[in-house]
Amino acid sequence: MKVDLVFAEIGSTTTVVTAFHNLDGKVKILAQGEHWTTVNEGDVTIGIERAIENLKEKLGVSNFSWDKFAASSSAAGGLKMTVHGLVYDMTVRAAKEAALGAGAVIKYITAGKMDEFHLHKIKQISPKLILLAGGVDYGEKETVIHNAKLLSKLDLDVPIIYAGNIAAAEQVEFILKNSGKTVFVTENVYPKIDQLNVEATRNIIKEVFAKHITKAPGMEKIYDVVDYEIHTTPGAVMKATQLLSEIYGDVLTVDIGGATTDVDSVTEGSNEIQEITISPEPVAKRTVEGDLGLFVNAHNVIDLIGKENLKHEFENLDELIERISPYPKTDQDEYFISKLALYCFQQGIRRHVGKKKHIYTALGRKLIAEGKDLTAVRYLFGTGGFLSRSKYAKDVLKTVNNLSKLHPMELLPQSEVKIFRDKYYIFAAIGVIASEIDKEIAKKILLEDLEELGG
Numbered sequence: 001m002k003v004d005l006v007f008a009e010i011g012s013t014t015t016v017v018t019a020f021h022n023l024d025g026k027v028k029i030l031a032q033g034e035h036w037t038t039v040n041e042g043d044v045t046i047g048i049e050r051a052i053e054n055l056k057e058k059l060g061v062s063n064f065s066w067d068k069f070a071a072s073s074s075a076a077g078g079l080k081m082t083v084h085g086l087v088y089d090m091t092v093r094a095a096k097e098a099a100l101g102a103g104a105v106i107k108y109i110t111a112g113k114m115d116e117f118h119l120h121k122i123k124q125i126s127p128k129l130i131l132l133a134g135g136v137d138y139g140e141k142e143t144v145i146h147n148a149k150l151l152s153k154l155d156l157d158v159p160i161i162y163a164g165n166i167a168a169a170e171q172v173e174f175i176l177k178n179s180g181k182t183v184f185v186t187e188n189v190y191p192k193i194d195q196l197n198v199e200a201t202r203n204i205i206k207e208v209f210a211k212h213i214t215k216a217p218g219m220e221k222i223y224d225v226v227d228y229e230i231h232t233t234p235g236a237v238m239k240a241t242q243l244l245s246e247i248y249g250d251v252l253t254v255d256i257g258g259a260t261t262d263v264d265s266v267t268e269g270s271n272e273i274q275e276i277t278i279s280p281e282p283v284a285k286r287t288v289e290g291d292l293g294l295f296v297n298a299h300n301v302i303d304l305i306g307k308e309n310l311k312h313e314f315e316n317l318d319e320l321i322e323r324i325s326p327y328p329k330t331d332q333d334e335y336f337i338s339k340l341a342l343y344c345f346q347q348g349i350r351r352h353v354g355k356k357k358h359i360y361t362a363l364g365r366k367l368i369a370e371g372k373d374l375t376a377v378r379y380l381f382g383t384g385g386f387l388s389r390s391k392y393a394k395d396v397l398k399t400v401n402n403l404s405k406l407h408p409m410e411l412l413p414q415s416e417v418k419i420f421r422d423k424y425y426i427f428a429a430i431g432v433i434a435s436e437i438d439k440e441i442a443k444k445i446l447l448e449d450l451e452e453l454g455g
Helices: 043-058 088-098 114-125 143-153 166-178 199-215 233-248 298-305 305-312 317-322 331-352 385-389 393-397 402-406 428-438 439-449
Strands: 001-010 014-022 028-036 065-073 079-087 103-110 129-134 158-161 184-186 251-257 261-266 282-290 355-361 364-370 378-383 418-422 451-453
Touching: 001 043, 001 364, 014 043, 014 114, 028 043, 028 439, 043 166, 065 233, 065 428, 079 088, 079 114, 088 103, 088 129, 088 199, 103 114, 114 143, 129 143, 129 199, 143 166, 158 199, 158 233, 158 451, 233 251, 233 261, 233 282, 233 364, 233 378, 251 385, 261 331, 282 331, 298 317, 298 331, 305 317, 305 428, 317 331, 331 385, 331 393, 331 402, 355 393, 378 385, 378 393, 385 393, 385 418, 393 418, 428 439, 439 451
Parallel strands: 001 065, 079 103, 079 129, 129 158, 158 184, 251 378, 378 418
Antiparallel strands: 001 014, 014 028, 251 261, 261 282, 355 364, 418 451
């Protein structure tokens, strides 16, 4: 049997392969195979091979091949980065938005002129990428030039992206290249006051990430198999969310995984909030909660909820904790995981959004808004192993409609939100198909994949 496309999503916990056929016509999702990700066995390709064997069993075939093979991965963990800018609330925050949207994990942030202590901290962290920004275009450039000179002394072979004041770009590039650094110069992430420009920087980070994910054991072998660039799973899910926005408008996607909970939104927010917002936010925003996961970080979530709180509902809590697995064996196991998922879901969204607050001015009390505004969101999409597959996913997802009542000062969805889930668990595949093959084909698959969870 030969199919048009096999897609492998190599996650931190599980590896899922999906067979797509008839991409030029009425696309068929033939079957999926699954296996745990085999990082601990020293080779992630073992997990892919076993998932393909599982796929063959489901298809009932012994001979199986494909025309094209594509993949996304988060198995190597996030791309460890440091970010350095001029003013925290301006260029540093803009640089941070660019990094998070590209699948990076930010380990250190500085604002203003750096010194030898900052250099020591960066060396301790040993990042895979450094992002240097600072100043609006044709504004202050002394700080970013000072920081470039300091970074030129850094005894680490790490690429540096410059995304600051365009007037300093040539000098910064000269300083860093002259010291043997690999430098990427791109558009300013904060070219004007109250203007974010993060896409160009995101794209470079994604390219570096694609090289970084080969560090997962065995990942280099996949490059001999794939027909396209290996994408980051978070970046691919964001691309799928942007496709959803083209269809539905203001949208929110929540991806609860084994290690992290990722939240993607595409919305400009409501006119009402825009009038009181004091700083800009990107239309497409991604946040990653590295402490909220159902398996790798399950014990952390349990600690955040509180064992005593969980014991009120689960008398055999210790036994349930011992049995935590991506593949729950009993209904009680799955129900227990749903309680962890509920916490990840609600906290992930609440950390993603901004807030309204009162300040006092010479003219009296004034209401302002800071952070991402989701008040205009009308559609919510759940993905990841639990939200795509669990019978308790609907119970978790529908709680979005109560959050704004419980937290009225947070910029949460206000109206009744329509809820869908990624029923085939293929948002990452859809994002890669849109980027590498054909956006219209990706949209067709997306509409076939969505399952509305009403009531």
